[in-house]
Amino acid sequence: MEPPECPVCLQPFDGEVTIPRVLACGHSACDSCLTHLPKPPFTRTIRCPACTQLVTYPEHPSALPKNIDLLRISSSLNPKPKPSSISPTLPLLDFIPNLWSHEFFNNWKDWITPHDTISTDESTPVIGSSLVYGKGVNLKVPARCSMKCRMNVSLLKVGSFTGNDENGFRYSYLAKAMWVLFKLGDGALAELELVLRSGLMDRRVCGVCGLWYNEEDGSLYLVCERKRTSLLNVVGLYTEVDLSSFAMMGMELCETVSRLHDVELVTGCVSLSCFGVDHFGHVFLDVNEVLMIGERVREMIRESVSFAQNNSDGKTIASNVISEIHVFPSPELLIQFVQKEGVVDLEFQRSTFSVGYSSDLWSLACVLLCFLVGKPFVEETHDFLCSYLLKLVNVRACDCEGLHVAWLEKVSSLLDKRLDSKYVSMKELLCKCLSLDPGTRPIVNDMWKCMRELIISPNCDVTGSIERETISGSACHCLLLGDLLWSSSKTNKVEDKGGMSNDLKDEVLVVKGDVIEGVCKNSLTCTDLKGHLDCISGLAIGGGFLFSSSFDKTINVWSLEGLNHVHTLKGHEHKVMALVFVEREVPLCISGDNGGDIFIWAIGDEKLKPIKRLSEEKDWRYSGIHAVAAVSGSDFFYTGSGDKLVKAWSMHDYSVSCTMNGHKSVVCTLAVCNGVLYSGSWDGSVRLWCLSDHSSLAVLGEDTSTCGSVLSLAAHAHTLVAAHENGRIKIWNKDVPLKSPISAHSSSIFSIYMEGEWLFSGGWDKTVVVQKLSCGDESQVDVTKIGTIGGDSVVTALHYWQGRLFVGHADRTIKVYSYGG
Structure with missing residues (x-):
C-alpha cells in the first residue's frame, strides 16, 4: 500500500521535508505547499487544496498542528463518508431554453x-x-x-x-x-x-x-x-469643376475604393450619396448608404418589371426611379439583381459577367463623369440603364450589346467636347472602365495614377508594381449581393422622409423590414397557487413538496407534481419569517417566526405536528428569527435573528451549540455553500463562517455602505450574490468581487435565488429579473440580463427547481412559471 502523499506536490509525507499540516476542514497538506498556495483577498484565510473550502489560516503554516496519524500511518487514510439518505441530484433544467450558444x-x-x-x-x-x-x-x-x-x-x-x-x-x-x-x-x-x-x-x-x-x-x-459633410455638398452634381479639382477628387475616390478592396469587400455599386468628406478633406465610404442604395436598385427593378408587364414602354417610370437615387449600377450587377428577383433565367449572362472588383470601377467612373461632363452624361446613362434593364426583363439580352455600343459612343463624344487632345489617355481609361465585359476593365490603381498625372508627372513611380487582380466574385464579397440585403426572411423597404424631389438633396432614409422569426409564442406558462391569507415570506422545496411560509402564521405544503395543496402546518403564534427543508432519514422542515420560536416538522408524519418547538430568549428589543439555513446530512442548522447573532443548533438534541457574533444589526439572510456559512445583515455587511468549527473567516462590505442593507443572499459553487435595499446586486466569484455592483432593480430587492448559471431577483418594484452568470477562468464573471417578469404585487420570496420558477408575492399568491408548460 502506498504511503499517503501531499495533494499538491504529490510527495509522500515525512517528518522532515514534507510535513503534513492539518487545516480546519480536516484535510492535510505539506507546509511547503501551504506557503506557496495563492491567498484569497481575505486576511488570515486560505482555500484547502483538497476540498477548496475557505478556512482560517495563521501567519505561518508551522502554527498548524502536525497530522501525527499520517506520520505513523501504515495504511491509507480514507475517511468513510457518513451514511446519508439524500436523494440523487436531478439534472438541472434551464428556466428558458438557451437562445444562443x-x-x-x-x-x-x-x-x-x-x-x-x-x-x-x-x-x-x-x-x-x-x-x-x-x-x-x-x-x-x-x-x-x-x-x-x-x-x-x-x-x-x-x-x-x-x-x-x-x-x-x-x-x-x-x-x-x-x-x-x-x-x-x-x-x-x-x-x-x-x-x-x-x-x-x-x-x-x-x-x-x-x-x-x-x-x-x-x-x-x-x-x-455619419460625417456632417457629404461629397455632394462639396462639389455639387452639375457644377463644372476644373481639372485639378477633378483630379484631386478622383484620387480620393480611388483611394477609398482601393482600401475597401484591400479587405476583400466590394460594394457592387456606389452613388454620390455614399461618399462623405472628413475635416481634412479625405473621402470616406458610408457602408450603410451602400446597402440603402442596393435596396433602391431592387425597388427600381421591381417597379420596372411591374410597369413592363402592363406597358410596352417601361422606360419612363424606370428613368424616374434612377434619376431619384442618382446611382449607376453596372450591367453585371443588374443581371445579378434581375436573376435574384426571379424575373427571368439569365444564367448564361450571370455566369459570364460576374460581379467583382471591376464592378466598382464602373460606378466610380460614372461618378467621375458626372462631375466632368455634367447633366448630359447623367441623362444619357439613365436612358441606357433603363433600356438595358428592359431588355433583360424581356429576355432580349442579345440586344444589350448594341445598346452599350451606342451609349459608349455618346459618352466618348461628350468627353471629346470636354477634354482636348492632351487628355486622350484619360479619356480612353474612363471609357475602358465602362466596358461591358468586366474582365477588360482596368484596376483602381491605374485610375489613381491617371488622376495623379493631371496634377503632377513624377520622375519615378513610387507606388511600385501591382499585379492585376482577378475579376472574380469568388475572390471578394459584394455587399449588394450578400445576405444582409437579400435575406429570405426579410424584405427591406426604404422610405423617404421629408418629400425629396428629383434634384440632388441629402437623402433622408429610414429602413423598414419584415419580422424575423422570434421566440415561439405561448412558451412561458404561469400557474397561481392560492391559499395563504397574508404575505408570502419564504419558499422551500424537498421530498416532492413545495413549502410556503406566510405572515398568516402557517406553512402550506403543495405537491410538486400537480401543484395542488396537500397540507397546512399550524402551530406558530407569530408571523413565520423563514423556513428550510432538510433531507435526513426523516425529512424535516424547519421554520422560524418573528416571536423567536423555531418549529421542527417531520415530513411524512400523518399527524402533521411539530416534533420539536424551540424558543430563543425573549427580548422586547429584538424581533425574533429572520433567517434559517441548513445543509442536508449536517449535524447543525442555523438561524439569523434580530439580536444580531447567528446561532448553530444541534440536530441531535436541538440545543444551541454555538453563537456567532459580529454583526451590528439584524441578521436577515443566510446561505450555505462549500463548507462556508454566509450571513447578511441590515448593517450592510456579509460575514463568512467556517462550518467545521464555526469560526469567523472574513467580512465583506463592512467598509462600504453605499448599497445599504443586505436583504438576501444566494451562493452556488464559488459564487456569492448579495442583494441590497437600493436595488443593486454584488457578486463575488472565487472570493474576488465584481468591479461594480449591478443595478438590477429600481428599489429594494427582498429575495434572490441562484441555481447553476441562473440568477433570479425580485423586490419592491414588483418585478422578477432573470439573469445568467457565466463564470470564466480565474474570477471573471459575465452577467447577462435575459429578461423580466412583471407582477401585480411586491415579490417577497423566490425559489427555482427543475426548470420551474416559484415566486411568492405580498398579495398572498404564489406564481409558478415554467417554459412550455
Missing part, C-alpha cells in the same frame, strides 16, 4: 451598444441620412469605439424581434439584440462581422459604432458614423 454570445456581445447609446432629439438639425422617425440622431459614448460624446450617425436595419410578453415576461435589451443576430443566417452574420471589422480597420470606411436595438420599433440597427 455561449460561443456565439462571446463573439457578438461587445458589438451591442448600450440601450441609451442612441437618443432622438427633435431640436437637433437633420444632417445626412441620420434620421429615425424624422428626428435628429445623436450618439453618446458608444461601447466599442472611442469617439466624441455627440456625433451624427446613420442607421441600417438588420432585423426585428418578436417576443412573447404574455404572462408578464419581457426579454431584456441585450437578449432581444442577441436573438435577432442569432436568427440571422450564417451568410448574413459573416457579412455583418466583415462590415463591423472593416469599419475599425480602415479610416476610409465610415466608423462603425456597433449594433443598437430600438425598443420602440423592435428592430436591430447597424450604427455607423
